[in-house]
Amino acid sequence: MSQMNLLQAINNALDIAMEKDDKVVCFGEDVGFFGGVFRATSHLQEKYGRARCFNTPLVEQGIIGFANGLASQGHKPVAEIQFGDYIFPAFDQIVNETAKFRYRSGNEFDVGGLTIRTPYGGGIKGGHYHSQSPEAYFAHTPGLKIVVPRNPHQAKGLLLASIRDENPVIFFEPKRLYRASVGDVPEEDYELPIGKADVVREGSDITLLAWGAQMEIISDAAEKADKDGIDCEVIDLRSILPWDIETVVSSVQKTGRLLISHEAPLTNGFGAEIAATVQEEAFLSLESPIMRVCGLDVPYPLAHETEYMPDATKVYEAIKRSIHY
Structure with missing residues (x-):
């Protein structure tokens, strides 16, 4: 058992997922050597190389379109959208492509290995472009799963379960809690059930x-x-x-x-x-x-x-x- 804050728990989950499955890749704006704006992906590029943890252009629609393509070919992409407020340029890709991939092919192909990570919510004096909570928009779309952790222990277990789920998952991270406190988090690999309160x-x-x-x-x-x-x-x-x-x-x-x-x-x-x-x-x-x-x-x-x-x-x-x- 270790003391971790929410960001450290997320980083730990990504590290475990990437170590155990070489199909897991993570990418997004500044997530490479820089570790992302909140440092959630710190040191992952150093450990796993630029082929598995890398920066993308500042184009959210492109990030998710690329993730859909990777997932459709058997990879398990973990795509980061830098702020939940910026997910809307990718809305078409998520609701019209990601969510419907399996349905439109009669289960012949899917993007079930895709996880979209994004920080959401207020409380950080971020104003109207860095504080929104957009979960309800996506809850109207069959074919997606939506997960929101409340603390470090939950974040690690739910993120690992999301990455390994057979359906695409949007993982909303409460940014106000990223460094607000620490909690006990098991060092080992574990999952918490999606869909269970x-x-x-x-x-x-x-x-x-x-x-x-x-x-x-x-x-x-x-x-x-x-x-x-x-x-x-x-x-x-x-x-x-x-x-x-x-x-x-x-x-x-x-x-x-x-x-x-x-x-x-x-x-x-x-x-x-x-x-x-x-x-x-x-x-x-x-x-x-x-x-x-x-x-x-x-x-x-x-x-x-x-x-x-x-x-x-x-x-x-x-x-x-x-x-x-």
């Missing part, structure tokens, strides 16, 4: 659900609620697509209440899909309306980032409204 804390009064960096926020809110005698169950969804309906619905059937929190704007955020599904599956168990504490329906602001972010106080106030409904 993690019940971080059991409770009886209300279910709090989030993913990525927002897990810290809802956990803090749950501790605030403890002082009011409110017993919160806290769940990390971990995978947006597929998402663990069974675990979430089972929790809501027990607690009778659900609060969903994500950084992305409220309207058409993935929380809306969760809310719709839960009311279909657990309507008679609900004691109050499903609450959503999310980003605002405005472009991500720089000067007013604090007001925009769904913080622990906002979540705590929503918990009380739900309990006293």
